[in-house]
Amino acid sequence: MMIKNRLIILILLLLASCSGDRCIDADDFGHAKFIVSSRYDAQELDGQVGDNQVAPWLNSDFRINGRxxxxxxxxxxxxVDVNTVSEVSAWCPWFGTSKEANKLSDICVRLTECMFADDTMCSTGPDAAIMNAPCLLKKGVGLYTLIAEKESDPNLTKQTQIDPLGIVFHVGEKTPDYAMYEVDKNGNLRETGGRVYHFVSEEEKLQYMGSKVYFKIADKFYDDNNGQYKVIVKSGISRVSPDPVTYAVKLVKDYIFGTEGRQGVVKDLYLGVVNNPGYKSAVSAIITLYIMLTGLSYLMGNIKMTQTELIVRVTKIAIVSALLNSQYSWSFFNDYLFVYFVGGADQILNIIMEAGATGPGAPGIMAMMIAPQTFSKLISMLFVDWLGLPYIILFFIAMCLVIIIFVQSAVIYLSALIAISLLLIMAPIFICFLLFEFTKSFFENWLKQLLSYAVQPIILFTGLIFISMLIRHELYASLGFSVCRYNFLTMSTMNPVDSTTSSVFDAKTQDSLNGLTDSIFSWWFPQQMIGTNFSRELKSIPIPIDHFENEVLLGDNSQSNFCEAYGCIGQRYPDLPFLDPVKDIRRLTQFWSGKFVQLDGLFLIFAAIYLLHKFNALTVKAAQFLTGTEMNSVKLNKIGNEAVSDLMRNASMVTNPIKSQIQSMPKRALNLALGKERVQAISDKLTSMTPSYLIDQARVKSLKKEAFAPTANKAILKAVTAKTGLTQESVNKTAIADYKNALKKELLKDIPTTLPQAKREKIAEKSATILAKKDLSKTRDEFSQIKFGKNFVDLPNAEKIKVNRVVNNIELNALAKDAAQARKFREAYVDAYSNLSNKGVGVVGKHVKPVRVFQKLKDDIRILEESKKPKK
Structure with missing residues (x-):
């Protein structure tokens, strides 16, 4: 009973929807979101009253990354949507009060969308040319985005609020060559507002790299405004969304090397060495000895004091003398030497990681895999296909493997950082070895070790990002569809007059609950199961992934074929934006047919994880080879492996009790969780993957061939004739092949001749195989899609006539009729074989009486049991 209660609680927790949007867009793997209110309080407006009010810019805390x-x-x-803070994304410049800063007033909520004269939103007059005021402003109309210049404050004065330094653009301005789409709460695709800003030149991009992003709804009088905009920033900003491993690495790194407001352990120990009186005396003595030996060697003629030699020796003395000035010693060596091994490596790593973020979501693959949006799309597969549960389990296994590999990589990275910090702490000692020739090798080896440990993270993360890109692209392709929450036990009341439903909670309660108003429980499902089916209509949209193509670009990238994410406009399906209509036709077809679970993509993820694991072992060796430090005794990859082994041993101590509990869970708990029918369906599907099932399938295939062969079993043929009235002689044995060839010939007429003949033949063969299995009179939609790319009902009359001409073709219908008879005869032969085998007749010992009697007895028992089922 206790286990049953725990299981029920676990299911309720999983089904409960705590907060967030009702639907997640196809390209949303963790977009940045920001709310911009249309109303400001008196303090924010600095007491401004009357017309010509100027509102401050709202700082989003986002910074430009150059994309x-x-x-x-x-x-x-x-x-469709509710007038609550969690859903409203429109504003009204009329009838608002102070209580409606983030939602619409009762008057505005029913207003129509504003229309502008000549579709011109920004007119030359003092006011916008609105034709149907009062009305609602939607889709970003009136919302402005500011990319501020570095070190500038747009809210410094009233004048800077009016005319800030930077780039300002109107988000709601209509774009003629593309549109943006989203999924509403009912799962239906709809057009929304948005804008893509592409820097006009490389100089402008560099100028605004790292600049802050601001938003503001522009108006002249804010006191009667009501409503808000829910802004989504899909690309172009740097976001700090670290995964646990990255966060732990940052903590250790900040402790070792410090931050802007606090110096690290390395600096403390370094200054402790150079400030030691004994160290200063030793360095002074070494410099004095070096000068004396240089002068003595010159007088004795042992060295030739050329200008170059003099400059080298003076430079050495100056470098070592800098160690004596404790006030400037750290600043000098950190700015001119240490920064290349720490800051330089970090800068290269940031460049590599930015390059690896080829689309929406967090830059790190682990943060992207554990994002709530990724989880929601993943669990939506649970009830879509019987392979959903195995897919989810395998995905979590892959995620655990990625975490283990990243932990191993983090240990290697931190070991390299600690080694660098130790070498930097010893820098005051090894720099002194620079003076004399017989100690110079110590300084050179110290420098090589520094370089080796600095290169190791670069090589390590280059491999991580490369493999992570493969995983990222596969996630986009496999999970790049929209999902919506489906509510269970809906808490709403119905109006008997107009049959509309409304929540049992008032608006204030809905705002406070934020998502728990419609129902107590919900689950994520693909949008196509909740709302409309896939659109299958190409639209011009910003393509949300890095790629190469020859399409229209928004910026200077038009000189090449490379397109950054959202930087190109192309023809894509809005509900599957990551898939190319030509290159990814196989995956598109799978999605259109309802097959959301694609195990081949998961296999690619596991292959990438395996390569990632193997690459980690080569990182240290590659860095040692490049820097000539193969004799380095510190095996960081071994340290990483041992650390992961310890982690797994400790984790097993925690997981073993859990594992035993799971293994001891009774079967009734599984039936309670999934339902007996679902469990039985999964069991049947797993049975279909057994070797015996595959052997049966092969046997059925051979029986279909045997049905038309001269060696066909006579007892089976007799049973077929008795059941269907067809004989082997009356059936056209080549009818199926003839019908398929006729369809192939008809399809070849509509396949472009620009394609290679072999490819045309392959496409026609594949389509004809599918069509040959259907009734010709029911293939109008298929022929319409192949010929004109539309369904039959959407075609003009002229094109419908062309399709009907094919479907009603007399010769083709005659072949279809013969093929149907042949298929019927073939299927009847397989069924008769099965029935006669159960009764001891046919292939299984027709003339063996004991066998026949035993099988006849089994068949009688089976028939008797089946007859009792209706009575039960």
């Missing part, structure tokens, strides 16, 4: 800045605005429709 195309993609800003989208959530849509809002009366009757």
């Amino acid at each position: 195309p800045l993609t800003v989208s605005v959530r849509g809002w429709e009366y009757g």
Whole structure:
């Protein structure tokens, strides 16, 4: 009973929807979101009253990373969305009060969307040319984005609020060559507002790299405004969303090397060495000895004091003398030497990681895999396909392996940082060895070791990012679809007059609950199971992934074929934006047919993880080879492996009790969790993967061939004739092949002749194989899609006539009829074989009486049991 209660609680926790949007867009793997209110309080407006009010810019805390800045605005429709803070994304410049800063007033909520004269939002007059005021402003109309110049404050004065330094653009301005789409709460695709800003030149990009992003709804009088915009920034900003491993690494690194407000352990120990009186005396003595030996060697003629030699020796003395000045020693060596081994390596790593973020979501693959949006899309597969549960389990296994590999990589990285810190602490000692020739090798080896440990993280993360890109692309392709939450036990009331439903909670309660208003429980499902099916209509949209193509670009990239994420406009399906309509037709077809679970992609993820694991072992050796330090005795990869082994041993102490509990869970708990029918369906599917099932399938295939062969079993043929009235002689044995060839010939007429003949033949063969299995009169949609790319009902009359001409073709229908008879005869032969085998007749010992009697007895028992089932 206790286990049953725990299981029920666990299921309720999983089903409970705590917060967040009702639907997640196809390209959302962790977009940055920001709310911009249309109303400001008196303090924010600095006491301004009357017309010509100027509002401050809202700091989003986002910073530009140089990629195309993609800003989208959530849509809002009366009757579909609710007038709550969590859903409203529209504003009204009329009838507002101080209580409605983030939602619409009762008057505005039913207003229509604003229309502008000549579709011109920004007119030359003092006011916008709105034709149907009062009305609602939607899709980003009135919302402005500011990319501020570095070190500038747009809210410094009233004048800077009016005319700030930087780039300002209107998010709601209509774009003629592309549109943005989203999924509403009912799972239906709709157009929304948004804008992609691409820097016009490389100089402008560098100028604004790292600049802050601000937002503001522009108006002249804010006191009666109501509503808000829900802003989504899809690309173009640097976000800090570290995974646990990255966060732990940052903590250790900040402790060792310090931050802007606190110096690290390395600096403390370094200054402790150079400030030691004994150390200063030793360095002074070494410099004095070096000068004396230089002068003595010159007088004795042992050295030739050329200008170059003099400059070298003076430089050595100056470098070592810098150690004596404890006030400037750290600043000098850190700015001119140490920074290349720490800051330089970090800068290269940041460049590599930015390059690896080829689309939406967190830059790190682990942070992307554990993002809530990724989890929601993953668990939506649970009830879509019987392979959903195995897919989810395998995905979590892959995620655990990625975590283990990243822990191992983090240990290697931290070991390298600690080695660098130790070498930097010993820098005051080894720098002194620079003076004399017989100690110079110590200084050179110290420098090589520094270089080796600095190169190791670069090689390590280059491999990590390369393999992570493969995993990232596979996640985009496999999980790049929209999902929505489906509610169970809906808490709403129905109006008997107009049959509309409304929540049992008032608006204030809905705002406080933020997502728990419609129901207590919910689960994520693909959008196509909740709302409309896949659109299958190409739209011009910003393509959300880095790629190469020859399409229209938004910036200077038009000189090449490379497109950054959201930087190119191309023809894509809005509900599957990551898949290319031509290159990814196989995956598109799978999605369109309802096959969301694609195990081949998961296999690629596991292959990438394996390569990632193998690459970690080569990192240290590669760095040692490049820097000539193969004799380095510190095996960091071994340290990483041992650390992971210890971690796994400790983890097993925690997981073993859990594992025993799971193994002891009774079967009734599984039936309670999934339902008996679901468990039985999964069991049947797993049975279909057994070797015996595969052997049966092969046997059925051979029986279909045997049905038309001269060696066909006569007893089976007799049973087929008795059941169907067909004989082997009356059936056209080549009818199926003839019908398929006729379909192939018809399909070849519509395949472009620009394609290679072999490819045309392959496409026609594949399509004909599918069509040959269907009734010709029911293939109008298939022929319409192949010929004109639309369904039959959407075709004009002229094109419908062309399709009907094919479907009603007399010769083709005659072949289809013969093929149907042949298929019927073939299937009847297989069924008769099965029935006669169960009764001891046919292939299984027709003339062996004991066998026949035994099988007849089994068949009688089976028939008797089946007859009792209706009575039960």
